[in-house]
Amino acid sequence: MTPPSPVPTFSARSGPSDFFQGLALLGKAWGLIFRSPRLLGLSALCAVVTLVALGGLFALLWVYTPQLLGWMWTLPTAWYGRILWYLVLALLFLVLLVVGANVTLPLVLAPLQDPLSEKTEELCGDFASPPFRLGPFLQGLVTSVAHTLARVFFLLLGLAVLFPLNLVPVAGNVLWTVLGSVWTMLWLAGEHLAAPMTRHGYPFAEVRRVLGQRWLLCLGFGVGVYILLWIPLLNTFFLPVAVVGGTLLYRGLRAVGNVAPPPSRALGK
Known part of the structure; x- marks a missing residue:
């Protein structure tokens, strides 16, 4: 008996349910990983590397985040001021941990992202992973890292634009944390939607168009990935969950016509 396709079913038009459908992609990704031995093996390898990287990042930020906040806002002497200072410190630490994870992990795990995405598409049907050849593999790896660096630049640029809000103590710090988190969530969706689209030859302008057209769906997915980072062990x-979920998002959008067939297929490649 042929197992049902894991391609998610979206409506062709945006609606209030989009957010929850995007959020539900995390559950679909988890389920697909544990049903596929190949995906589970690749994910386990990613998990080991991720554990080491997140541990190092956590230790680094634990030491230096108080110094960064102290440079922007000196620790008050009044008790109520100290409470606010430590609250802002906790929020700043969380945002920097998320940003640091999203900058570090895609670069460290770049060689494993395309195999994860390709295997996910195989399970979705109408796709076969190309045979391994060293030349195309190295070319794809260089392209993947270059595009990841470009997308990381846009993440940091958005946070840099918001950073002057920190010059306003308390209110500005909190506002930067909230807006920075929302920007990071949207960026997360774009980052993991762009990965399979880049592999198929779509220009980044097409990724931006899809994000604008189905922003609520993408935001739901980004929120889910963001929350996942804070669940011990699962994080x-x-x-792997973000890559698989982003690939499912891409295939679901293709299925309802929000994304055209891959340029390579249109050109007969």
Whole structure:
């Protein structure tokens, strides 16, 4: 008996349910990983590397985040001021941990992202992973890292634009944390939607168009990935789940016509 296709079913038009459908992609990704031995093996390898990387990042931020906040806002002497200072410190630490994870992990795990995405598409049907050849593999790896660096630049650029809000103590710090988190969530969706689209030859302008057209769906997915980072143990599967979920998002959008067939297929490649 042929198992049902894991391609998610979306409506062709945006609606209020989009957010929850995007959020539900995390559950679909988890289920697909544990049903596929190949995906589970690749995800376990990613989890080991992720555990080491997140541990190092956590230790680094634990030491230096108080110094960064102290540079922007000196620790008050009044008790109520100290409470606010430590609250802002906790929020700043969380945002920097998320941003640091999203900068570090895609670069460290770049060689495993395309195999994860390709295997996910195989399970979705109408796709076969190309045979391994060293030349195309190295070319794809260089392209993947270059595009990841470009997308990380846009993440950091958005946070840099918001950073002057920190010059306003308390209110500005909190506002930067909230807006920075929302920006990171949207970026997360774009990052993991762009990965399979880049592999198929779509220009980044097409990724931006899809994000604008189905922003609520993408935001739901980004929120789910963001939350996953804060669940102990499960967060070591942060990148595999995001890659599989982003690939499912891409295939679901293709199925309802929000994304055209891959340029390579249109050109007969």
